[in-house]
Amino acid sequence: MQAYLAEINRFSTSVTPLENGDGSVTTPEQLKLLPKMRAQLQDLLDDELHSDRFIIRFLIAENFNLEKAIVMLRAHLEWRRDNHVDLPLSELLASVPASVQAYAQPPIFAGETKDGFPIFWDAPGRLDVQGVMRSCLPADIVQYHGVVFMEHVYDRLRQQCIKHNKLIDKMVVVQDLSHLNIMQARPFFPVVSQITACRNANYPQILKAMIIMNAPTMIDVGWKLIRRLLRERTRRKITFAKSSTAVAKLKGIVDEHNLPKRYGGRMADPALPKPVALEDYLSTSLNESMDKSLLVAARSQKILEYTLKMDDVLTWTVEVGGNRDIGLGVRCGAQWPMPVTRVDSTLVPIMGRVVAEHDGLFELVFDNSYSWTNSKTLRYDINVVSTRAQLEQAAEAEDRFKRLSDGLVTTAVAAATEPTPTSASILEPAPSQPVFQGSIQCDNLASV
Numbered sequence: 031m032q033a034y035l036a037e038i039n040r041f042s043t044s045v046t047p048l049e050n051g052d053g054s055v056t057t058p059e060q061l062k063l064l065p066k067m068r069a070q071l072q073d074l075l076d077d078e079l080h081s082d083r084f085i086i087r088f089l090i091a092e093n094f095n096l097e098k099a100i101v102m103l104r105a106h107l108e109w110r111r112d113n114h115v116d117l118p119l120s121e122l123l124a125s126v127p128a129s130v131q132a133y134a135q136p137p138i139f140a141g142e143t144k145d146g147f148p149i150f151w152d153a154p155g156r157l158d159v160q161g162v163m164r165s166c167l168p169a170d171i172v173q174y175h176g177v178v179f180m181e182h183v184y185d186r187l188r189q190q191c192i193k194h195n196k197l198i199d200k201m202v203v204v205q206d207l208s209h210l211n212i213m214q215a216r217p218f219f220p221v222v223s224q225i226t227a228c229r230n231a232n233y234p235q236i237l238k239a240m241i242i243m244n245a246p247t248m249i250d251v252g253w254k255l256i257r258r259l260l261r262e263r264t265r266r267k268i269t270f271a272k273s274s275t276a277v278a279k280l281k282g283i284v285d286e287h288n289l290p291k292r293y294g295g296r297m298a299d300p301a302l303p304k305p306v307a308l309e310d311y312l313s314t315s316l317n318e319s320m321d322k323s324l325l326v327a328a329r330s331q332k333i334l335e336y337t338l339k340m341d342d343v344l345t346w347t348v349e350v351g352g353n354r355d356i357g358l359g360v361r362c363g364a365q366w367p368m369p370v371t372r373v374d375s376t377l378v379p380i381m382g383r384v385v386a387e388h389d390g391l392f393e394l395v396f397d398n399s400y401s402w403t404n405s406k407t408l409r410y411d412i413n414v415v416s417t418r419a420q421l422e423q424a425a426e427a428e429d430r431f432k433r434l435s436d437g438l439v440t441t442a443v444a445a446a447t448e449p450t451p452t453s454a455s456i457l458e459p460a461p462s463q464p465v466f467q468g469s470i471q472c473d474n475l476a477s478v
Contacts (some may be wrong), residue, residue, distance in 0.1 A: 032108075039078075048082060063094060123410045134166050136175050153302050165306045168224070175225045203240045205241070242269065270272060320349055322410050322412075333393045334394050345381075350380070350408055
């Protein structure tokens with residue numbers, strides 16, 4: 031995002047005034063809120079990077095409520111810092127498992143509107159929902175769609191600004207809901223909810239327009255009910271239409287060279303999501319690792335205890351027999367790093383992790399107290415990954431390498447009667463390479 035912010039900063043507000051989200055220029059009263067926000071967030075803001083054009087997005091998102099906008103922007107900046115979101119896009123993408131990239135396809139950039147705004151095409155009805163849920167972890171999908179994709183959007187906006195030499199700070203999304211089966215898509219709804227929450231909290235006011243075509247009747251009716259609850263500026267951005275009407279609208283904002291062939295244009299059709307191969311199902315590779323079992327009787331709990339040092343990671347893979355669910359949470363003393371949430375392994379084993387923020391006794395709680403008649407049989411694999419031990423082992427390895435290098439140099443120099451500059455340079459120990467420690471990212475997996 032930093033490159034994008036630097037790019038939009040070159041567009042002066044005197045030439046391209048700040049908008050207030052309703053399509054008009056900000057009022058003097060609204061502009062007065064900007065320095066007040068800066069004063070409250072000076073510990074996190076970079077005045078050279080975070081321009082008024084960036085800050086005002088959060089004011090608009092909170093309808094110019096100063097207190098709420100400050101809370102929202104502070105949470106966003108801390109989230110970026112704590113989750114290392116400002117890493118290069120290539121590194122963020124590398125953190126996404128190959129199966130997620132292959133099968134959980136986000137909207138695809140292809141073409142632009144007549145005034146230069148990038149278009150992202152989405153075909154969720156073609157997504158192999160059952161296959162995706164069996165081959166990808168929900169947290170990884172949220173990371174891919176809610177973070178990596180949105181950072182890609184920022185980068186595309188930056189490129190559009192350069193291409194057209196004007197401010198382009200929003201995207202257009204076209205969603206074709208053909209072939210969408212609501213019942214089959216239901217397992218994906220909690221994931222979509224998390225993705226939406228992440229985008230709303232951290233990427234406000236980035237949507238210029240959304241065209242939704244071929245929506246199932248249930249979604250069409252639902253939109254007519256909830257649209258009256260939305261702000262007017264939000265309603266104006268979203269259009270529901272059948273295929274012919276939607277295509278006519280698209281042709282009004284997109285020339286034929288930026289319109290896919292399937293909609294009557296000349297541009298190559300964006301790729302559709304592909305079905306998941308059976309060998310990529312997680313259950314195929316995880317079943318062998320879950321070699322322990324546990325019976326949780328009806329109206330009871332079972333607790334497994336683990337002593338963790340600060341920064342240790344507690345990981346688990348759990349399968350509940352009989353296509354039933356179980357309450358799962360993590361407790362440390364009076365605190366709940368992960369509150370108990372009912373989860374099931376109908377499609378894929380339950381996987382999660384918690385990073386210890388301090389030393390202590392951590393309890394993995396399996397709660398079946400809500401079930402009056404059914405006991406639950408669990409298969410599981412639970413591990414504690416000690417990052418501190420990894421660091422110590424790496425330091426010891428580096429120290430051994432240094433001692434060995436020093437010993438080789440000393441021996442070689444002592445044996446050389448007249449060392450030449452060439453031989454001395456050969457015997458010089460190479461600079462020690464940084465030892466890769468790895469990193470384990472902590473995701474909020476309470477809903478997994």
